[in-house]
Amino acid sequence: MFKQFSKRDAVPQTNVVDLKTAEAPVLKPIEPSEEDKELIAFLELKSRLHEALLDRLNFSVIDKIVPEELRREVAALVTEVLSRDNTPLRSSEFQRLVNELMDEVLGLGPLEPLLADPSINDILVNGHKTVFIERSGVLERTNTRFRDEKHLLRIIDKIVTRIGRRVDESVPWVDARLEDGSRVNAIIRPCAIDGPSISIRKFAKMPLTxxxxxxxxxxxxxxxxxxxxxxxxxxxxxxxxxxxxxxxxxxxxxxxxxxxxxxxxxxxxxxxxxxxxxxxxxxxxxxxxxxxxxxxxxxxxxxxxxxxxxxxxxxxxxxxxxxxxxxxxxxxxxxxxxxxxxxxxxxxxxxxxxxxxxxxxxxxxxxxxxxxxxxxxxxxxxxxxxxxxxxxxxxxxxxxxxxxxxxxxxxxxxxxxxxxxxxxxxxxxxxxxxxxxxxxxxxxxxxxxxxxxxxxxxxx
Ligand SMILES: Nc1ncnc2c1ncn2[C@@H]1O[C@H](COP(=O)(O)OP(=O)(O)OP(=O)(O)O)[C@@H](O)[C@H]1O
Ligand SMILES: [Mg+2]
CATH class of the missing domain: 3.40.50.300 (P-loop containing nucleotide triphosphate hydrolases)
Structure with a gap:
């Protein structure tokens, strides 16, 4: 049932627009900040490079490749694509790109730096754009994000297939463990309404005595x-x-x-x-x-x-x-x-x-x-x-x-x-x-x- 429109809900007269004479309101798009623009460009570039990498790499032998060799391959590909596109990058950004691509291929993508940081206890992913962490009992939002929902789902899949489990619409949640012993719960649509969610309790490398x-x-x-x-x-x-x-x-x-x-x-x-x-x-x-x-x-x-x-x-x-x-x-x-x-x-x-x-x-x-x-x-x-x-x-x-x-x-x-x-x-x-x-x-x-x-x- 629709809510009855009562007098109290009526729009105040001063705001009423005469539709015959009024010009269409101009909806101003929200301008992304410079920082956001840079991040989006970086993510787009990374996504393109990732796809190029997927085409080039032979995944059946990926486990056998020495990381150093893979790093050389990745760096060569990044150099090649960047010079073709004429996109110069600062050397720190170049390194970051190579590291992040390595994380995509060998690990859990954007989660890797958070997993490697010993001061983080929990990693909480709420949909592909929002990642929180817990440090010393306090939650903080990070600027980590996934390219899109598909990217996040791919990471979830990587976590669960490694231990022989799966997650899909019929049973949209799963408990798993990462290779290092960290405890993971993942839940996806339709139960996770705003997109796939991951909760990781990191394994304490040095348990508290x-x-x-x-x-x-x-x-x-x-x-x-x-x-x-x-x-x-x-x-x-x-x-x-x-x-x-x-x-x-x-x-x-x-x-x-x-x-x-x-x-x-x-x-x-x-x-x-x-x-x-x-x-x-x-x-x-x-x-x-x-x-x-x-x-x-x-x-x-x-x-x-x-x-x-x-x-x-x-x-x-x-x-x-x-x-x-x-x-x-x-x-x-x-x-x-x-x-x-x-x-x-x-x-x-x-x-x-x-x-x-x-x-x-x-x-x-x-x-x-x-x-x-x-x-x-x-x-x-x-x-x-x-x-x-x-x-x-x-x-x-x-x-x-x-x-x-x-x-x-x-x-x-x-x-x-x-x-x-x-x-x-x-x-x-x-x-x-x-x-x-x-x-x-x-x-x-x-x-x-x-x-x-x-x-x-x-x-x-
Ligand atoms: N006294 C403490 N000081 C600092 N960090 C702590 C302390 N106790 C636990 N932690 C950290 O807090 C996090 C949560 O601890 P723990 O897993 O023991 O909680 P839990 O009550 O078992 O949680 P859950 O209800 O999810 O099972 C862990 O990352 C742990 O390393
Ligand atoms: Mg516990």
Whole structure:
């Protein structure tokens, strides 16, 4: 239905144009800036050269060509085309053109410089003209762009075919991994309405260790010592946080405290964890094949992992039915398990776990589910990306039991926000709440030495 045109919507009289006498309004095109013009000319030139290159190169042998040889070929072609067109270029532009053409042929085109920049965490492509990056927790728009939608689709295709997957109108999204381990999600039309979108979480070449997390201000060294102690004492830990809050990073950092003598099985949707130990079996889920069959989900893998004589099971992130099996495992002697969950507070994290278990459709009374959570899980580590982009541990809470039908928890550490500086930096402090964890003796028995204090400030 069209909206009724009411009097209030009427155009004010002063703006009414008499169509018989008025001249056609001249619509002024938006003039591109000098910078835009230069960029467009550069992209056009590159596109022409790219096509000429595609004609000339024999792609069946491209993997065998030494990059230096290819570079010489590309440079020769650029020189030839430029002199034919009489388009002089500055030497820096010439080099840039050659580099970008090399990236097109060997890599992921315009994404290559962003992939090579170690200060970038995430690369987010929203259609062919818009690319954002995340650095130190803050999003920035870049001037990277693709020639057109076809160019972007070609890059997506390159990413997914390499790992034997595909993306098309029937299943327009795909999870993939780049050769260097970076995690990728791509989604195309018709679901991505404004054009193909890619989200890349770059693989950390130097994963953040617990020490580095402490020096980056993500937590206090006292809290770090407690977290390391929990792992050594084989307590079951749930790491919780919002999107990109640092859950996987924390799981990785905590896993470094697992003894070399243990057999670890990891389960992930897209393998990201970088465990340093030698004895690790990595399992990854598999999406359905084009005819819809053959998928392997996290639940299948958890069940299989239990038959693999694991000392520890680590699930990258619980999302569904596998939560039930993890809880069962935690309650039947598989100690030292760790996983992450997407939730905004420690209390919400327990709610999410409960929800995922009940979603299974198993006829278990809620009180039984809660009792399993309360006895299976020992600690919840809550992470958050604060307003200034910094990722911090905002609470470390111990699960103490169940009262009535409420799971009881006590905070051992919290981050207290004090204020915000003029340039937007969040100021705060990590404080031990003064509560002595119930697991204190367990930690001691496991040989964990938390120094002279028991986190309550009392010395022994
Ligand atoms: N304390 C930190 N300081 C600086 N950078 C961090 C910190 N923790 C994590 N990062 C970086 O932030 C990015 C997101 O971290 P991570 O992948 O661990 O988050 P996540 O919560 O697992 O995200 P997702 O919800 O997408 O799975 C990564 O690039 C990581 O290197
Ligand atoms: Mg993660």
């Amino acid at each position: 617990m020490d580095r997390l402490v020096s980056a201000g993500a937590l206090s060294d006292q809290a770090a010592a407690l977290l390391q102690g929990l792992v050594k004492a084989r307590l079951n830990v749930l790491i919780s946080g919002g999107t990109g809050s640092g859950k996987t990073t924390m799981l990785n950092a905590m896993s470094a405290s697992i003894s070399e003598r243990e057999r670890i099985v990891t389960i992930e949707d897209a393998a990201e964890l970088q465990l340093q130990q030698e004895h690790v079996v990595r399992l990854e889920t598999r999406p359905p094949n084009p005819s819809g069959g053959g998928s392997v989900n996290q639940r299948d893998l958890v069940r299989n992992a239990l038959r693999m004589r694991p000392d520890r099971i680590i699930v990258g992130e619980v999302r569904g039915a596998e939560t039930f099996d993890m809880l069962q495992a935690m309650n039947t002697g598989h100690d030292g398990s760790m996983t992450t969950v997407h939730a905004n507070s420690a209390r919400d994290a327990l709610g999410r776990i409960e929800q995922m278990v009940t979603m299974m459709g198993i006829d278990l009374p809620m009180s039984a589910v809660r009792a399993q959570i309360a006895s299976g899980l020992h600690f919840v580590v809550q992470l958050s990306r604060l307003a200034d982009g910094k990722r911090r541990v905002i609470s470390v809470s111990e699960i103490t039991g169940i009262e009535g039908d409420v799971i009881t928890m006590q905070d051992i550490f919290i981050y207290r926000k004090i204020g915000v500086t003029e340039d937007g930096e969040v100021q705060g402090e990590f404080i031990p709440t003064g509560i002595r964890p119930r697991c204190w003796d367990v930690l001691k028995t496991a040989g964990v030495d938390l120094g002279q204090t028991d986190l309550s400030g009392r010395t022994h």
